[in-house]
Amino acid sequence: MNPNAHKTKKTLFDRARLPDPLAYYAAELESLRGLGRSATARCPFHDDQHPSLSVNLDTGAFRCRVPVCGAHGRDVLAFHMARYGIGFVAAAKALGVWSPTR
Secondary structure: OOOOOHHOOOEEOOHHHHOOOHHHHHHHHOOOOOOOEEEOOOOOOOOOOOOOEEEOOOOOOOOEEEOOOOOOOHHHHHHHHHHHHHOOHHHHHHHHOOOEEE
């Protein structure tokens, strides 16, 4: 095997192909509530009894308002990485935004 194979193989990451934040969060979170560009839900990163996770339905950004949790990120890719404990490439592949090119 070529030791430099990882350098010669190109990949394509297309941020524009990330899932629509509303559709993604509606599928991932219980009881997503809100209208317009923001919504709230119970935070999956801690034992949340009341909705404390705010999500921006335009950008996909999220933030838990509970100080001891503090989960936050800029888009659905960051949320997917945090929720499932996986890295960037694995999350990008799972969301269909990473593909090898030849």
